[in-house]
Structures are given as structure tokens and as C-alpha cells.
Amino acid sequence: MRHPPRSVLLAVVGAVALVGTVTVPVVTASGATPACSVEYSVTGQWDGGFQGSVNITNNTAAVSSWSLTFDFADGRQLRQGWNAKWSQSGTTVTAANESYNGSLATGASVSAGFIASRSSGDAVPASFKLNGTTCNTDVEPSPTPGPTDPAEDAPPALRVSGNKLVDSGGTARRLLGVNRSGGEFMCVQGRGIFDGPVDDASVKAIADWKANTVRIPLNEECWLGLANINPAYAGANYINAVKDLVAKVKAHGMTPVVELHWTYGQYTGNSAGCSDVHASCQKPMPDMRYTPSFWASVANTFKSDRTVVFDLFNEPYPDRATATTTQAWQCWRDGGSCPGIGYEVAGMQDLVDSVRDTGATNLILAGGIAYSNDLSQWLTYRPADPAGNLAAAWHVYNFNTCSNVSCWNSTLAPVAAQVPLVAGEIGENTCAHGFIDQVMKWFDDRGLSYLGWTWNTWDCSSGPSLISGYDGTPTAFGTGLRDRLRALNG
Known part of the structure; x- marks a missing residue:
């Protein structure tokens, strides 16, 4: 049917003051392997900005493309990135695979880095999702249909x-x-x-x-x-x-x-x-x-x-x-x-x-x-x-x-x-x-x-x-x- 009528990436100026790596570890409640694991690292900081990286591990069936999402806090804004197609909408940051690194076999990992602005603090993302699946948490079993949860729904x-x-x-x-x-x-x-x-x-x-x-x-x-x-x-x-x-x-x-x-x-x-x-x-x-x-x-x-x-x-x-x-x-x-x-x-x-x-x-x-x-x-x-x-x-x-x-x-x-x-x-x-x-x-x-x-x-x-x-x-x-x-x- 037809229808009714209807920034340039910033370079980092000045030297980067490396202060050591801040990493979010992979933790699960029971020690079981999560569906996907993401290690988030801050590898450098300076006044008004920082450099970070994500290391993604796929622990389920092989995929031919991937997209990682997470939220920035404290008004942080993505400036540039590498080894992924980076974008930000509101607080949500997305890193999608490049043409050369889309395939992730079971157990395979890929890393990507970025530079972002910051006003203060060292807040890290609370959660990460790979292709819509929450990472760094146990895989929950599928619920068994009950009297009020019929499978035919x-x-x-x-x-x-x-x-x-x-x-x-x-x-x-x-x-x-x-x-x-x-x-x-x-x-x-x-x-x-x-x-x-x-x-x-x-x-x-x-x-x-x-x-x-x-x-x-x-x-x-x-x-x-x-x-x-x-x-x-x-x-x-x-x-x-x-x-x-x-x-x-x-x-x-x-x-x-x-x-x-x-x-x-x-x-x-x-x-x-x-x-x-x-x-x-x-x-x-x-x-x-x-x-x-x-x-x-x-x-x-x-x-x-x-x-x-x-x-x-x-x-x-x-x-x-x-x-x-x-x-x-x-x-x-x-x-x-x-x-x-x-x-x-x-x-x-x-x-x-x-x-x-x-x-x-x-x-x-x-x-x-x-x-x-x-x-x-x-x-x-x-x-x-x-x-x-x-x-x-x-x-x-x-x-x-x-x-x-x-x-x-x-x-x-x-x-x-x-x-x-x-x-x-x-x-x-x-x-x-x-x-x-x-x-x-x-x-x-x-x-x-x-x-x-x-x-x-x-x-x-x-x-x-x-x-x-x-x-x-x-x-x-x-x-x-x-x-x-x-x-x-x-």
C-alpha cells in the first residue's frame, strides 16, 4: 500500500593518562556458564574523557553477526570506536560487528574499543546484551507451562x-x-x-x-x-x-x-x-x-x-x-x-x-x-x-x-x-x-x-x-x- 504524504568523530587532544585497567568481571549466581560474557575495561582516563574496551565471548550457538548494547551513565557520550560499528542513542550504546568479524563460534571472543567523554566518576554499565540476550548471568531454564500459562498462548x-x-x-x-x-x-x-x-x-x-x-x-x-x-x-x-x-x-x-x-x-x-x-x-x-x-x-x-x-x-x-x-x-x-x-x-x-x-x-x-x-x-x-x-x-x-x-x-x-x-x-x-x-x-x-x-x-x-x-x-x-x-x- 502507498502511504500518506509525509558528528564528526572527535580526536583526542593531549596525552592520555593511563591509570591502570578497571574491569567488570563475569559473575554468575551459581557458577554456571552464562549465555555470553562481556568484560568491560577502562584502559585510560584524562580530564573530560576516557578510553575503554569490551571483550565479548559467545557461549551459545555460533552466530554470523552480533550486536552488543549497554547504557552509559553520568552523561557520558561516545566519541569514536574501532573494531565495531559504534553508535549511541540517548544513553544506549551499540557496538555491531564489522564485515570482517561478524562470525562468533561457540566459545569464541572478539574485542572492540572506544573513546568517550565523561564529566565525573567511574560508573560502569550495569548490564550488557548480545543480540538481545543478557550477558554475565546464568541462563534461566524455560518455564514449564502451568494452568495459567498455557503453551498454546x-x-x-x-x-x-x-x-x-x-x-x-x-x-x-x-x-x-x-x-x-x-x-x-x-x-x-x-x-x-x-x-x-x-x-x-x-x-x-x-x-x-x-x-x-x-x-x-x-x-x-x-x-x-x-x-x-x-x-x-x-x-x-x-x-x-x-x-x-x-x-x-x-x-x-x-x-x-x-x-x-x-x-x-x-x-x-x-x-x-x-x-x-x-x-x-x-x-x-x-x-x-x-x-x-x-x-x-x-x-x-x-x-x-x-x-x-x-x-x-x-x-x-x-x-x-x-x-x-x-x-x-x-x-x-x-x-x-x-x-x-x-x-x-x-x-x-x-x-x-x-x-x-x-x-x-x-x-x-x-x-x-x-x-x-x-x-x-x-x-x-x-x-x-x-x-x-x-x-x-x-x-x-x-x-x-x-x-x-x-x-x-x-x-x-x-x-x-x-x-x-x-x-x-x-x-x-x-x-x-x-x-x-x-x-x-x-x-x-x-x-x-x-x-x-x-x-x-x-x-x-x-x-x-x-x-x-x-x-x-x-x-x-x-x-x-x-x-x-x-x-x-x-
Whole structure:
């Protein structure tokens, strides 16, 4: 869906007065090995500043990338660093791996150093987190589900079985919920990471609608931390914010769907959303330069958590650039040099391969052409998935071509007969819910999945908005989805 209109590193001056090393030791309550260990050392101090280092040891499964976070006290400010990509947002300092030191085998260590300002005192960080896991503490055992903590409250790891999505026990599951827009555009516009609050209360409000799924649109340049993005909203800061939202969604029993919305590549042809080469609007297809790397990174981040679903690309529209529908579908699957698109395209097969090459077996969604509204040849051109865990994604609004029961019966039903079908976006620009009521009934009658666009407080005349407040107060449009979800799952 389209959206509503919207320091130089300091050198150290003067000699460094070395005063000996101050180190935070690794201590656990029981003497057990922690999941990760961090030794924090102050190796030099002078008036107004100090030099420090961190030595990180990974004691769990091997990782291909790492990000360490901790908080500075006493108004300390990071000035420069080495052997990691260092950044600071508020009091939180992040050190993310460089390209040459991302891999950490079990038991392996890596060190990085920094220089920071200080006003007074020798306060040291109280805690450290490596890839979101607290270090220097015992690994707590997973709690055993009890009468008030049923295991079924956790979202399931989903897999494809015939034309159904099923959980580990083989029970059929549907993805029913909302989109949470913001992560695709706020960062590239230099305004933040999410549009509106993503605290626990706002996520709970989604669950209170009896939604079981939240789709989270993303921006590849922000995730990869490219130079055109404000560092406060890019790289490790952006990734950690996404991981935190995913964790909140899961904590309320809902399935997180991470989806690539905006990408790199200059396109000025038919139906272009912008002339910018950067990821500032919807492009007709993903790009080979960055998108495979984006999906490899996302897959490595979440491959140990199969409850997370991967939606490859929001709304492909190569059909607007190419001369024939056949060319459009070939471009969609195979990428390369596509007629009418001036950059090298990453096809859906390239993206499936990027995910699977990491070892991730998470469920993957792939939308068709014509802004994901056309699935007429999806079965013919579907990419090969060695994990056998690929489903079809479809989008529909009242102004799309395939927006009537006749089209759904002729083009969607054959796809849904063979593979799981997920309507990743449903909506209308009428500020009402008469159209999506028809969509939901058609999908309900067939046991299929759908997600409303969008859980944001926009004026409904500029973009379908489900809510007027992040406490879950519905718009007239949102009332239709809320009431349907509560009737199904209440």
C-alpha cells in the first residue's frame, strides 16, 4: 500500500593518562556458564574523557553477526570506536560487528574499543546484551507451562502442509490480524523508526482485537545501515528496534510477519512512486545490489525462531514496466535485466535462495504482480523452495483490478487449492468496511488468512486506517475488521 504524504568523530587532544585497567568481571549466581560474557575495561582516563574496551565471548550457538548494547551513565557520550560499528542513542550504546568479524563460534571472543567523554566518576554499565540476550548471568531454564500459562498462548512455528498452514501438531492455522506501518518510511525520512508508539500497551491493544498476527513493513537501507540513513535510525539501532517489536508481538501470542516494503533502485517509468534511487518509495521489483543481503541478514537474525514469518516483497509491479504479462512474470521469478527497469532486479527465486542459504526454514510469503493483486500465473512461476515452506501472498483494495467475487473465484481459488493463501493487505478508501466485509467472508468461507491495512492513526481519506488511537479505538473502517476478528477468535 502507498502511504500518506509525509558528528564528526572527535580526536583526542593531549596525552592520555593511563591509570591502570578497571574491569567488570563475569559473575554468575551459581557458577554456571552464562549465555555470553562481556568484560568491560577502562584502559585510560584524562580530564573530560576516557578510553575503554569490551571483550565479548559467545557461549551459545555460533552466530554470523552480533550486536552488543549497554547504557552509559553520568552523561557520558561516545566519541569514536574501532573494531565495531559504534553508535549511541540517548544513553544506549551499540557496538555491531564489522564485515570482517561478524562470525562468533561457540566459545569464541572478539574485542572492540572506544573513546568517550565523561564529566565525573567511574560508573560502569550495569548490564550488557548480545543480540538481545543478557550477558554475565546464568541462563534461566524455560518455564514449564502451568494452568495459567498455557503453551498454546505462544505463537506457533508454522509450516506448509498441502494448501494449509499448520502448527507442529498438524493443526490448521490462519493468520488473522493487522499491519503495523512505519518501519518502512520513518527511518528513510529521518523522523524515527516507527510511526507512533510500539510500547507494550499499544501492542496489547492489537491483541485485544483478537488478532493473532502482526505484519511489520521494513526498509532495506535502514536495516543494512547504509550511509544515506541517519545512524540513529539505521543498522543496529533499527535492527534492535525491529527485534524488540517482534518480541512484544510474540509476548502477546501473535505471529510476527517481517516484510520488505521499500528498496533501492531508480525507476522513473510507468506508475513510478518516486524518482529517488534510495528506498524512499515502492519500487516495481527488489534490487540485486542490496535485497539479497537484506534477506540473508534478516534470515540469520530470526532463523532460530520459526514463529517469525518472512514476506519477501510488498507489492511487485513489473507488469507496469514490461511489455507483456509473460515478461512480467519472468522478471518476477528470475530477476536480472528486466525490460523497462533500469537496475538489476532480484527475482523471487533469488530471495528464496538468500533466505534458505542461511539455513532458515521459516515460512516464506511471496506476493504476485500488479501490486500483489494478480496471482493468475503464480502457480506457473512460483520459485522453488527446498524447504517446502512457501505460501502465496495477495493484496486487495476496492480500487484494484481483482476486487470482485468473480475474479477471486477464477484466479484465487485455483491458487488456494494448491498452496496456503494469505491476504497480506486488505482495505478500502471509503472510510467504511463494506468492501472488506466481502473479502473477509470469501476468505472465511475457505479458511484462508487476511491482515488489515493498517494499525496507524492516519486520516482514512489518505490511507486506510484501522484506528483513531493507539489504545485500539477503531475507525469506522476498522470496526469491520475488529468485529470480525472478535467473532472468530473471541
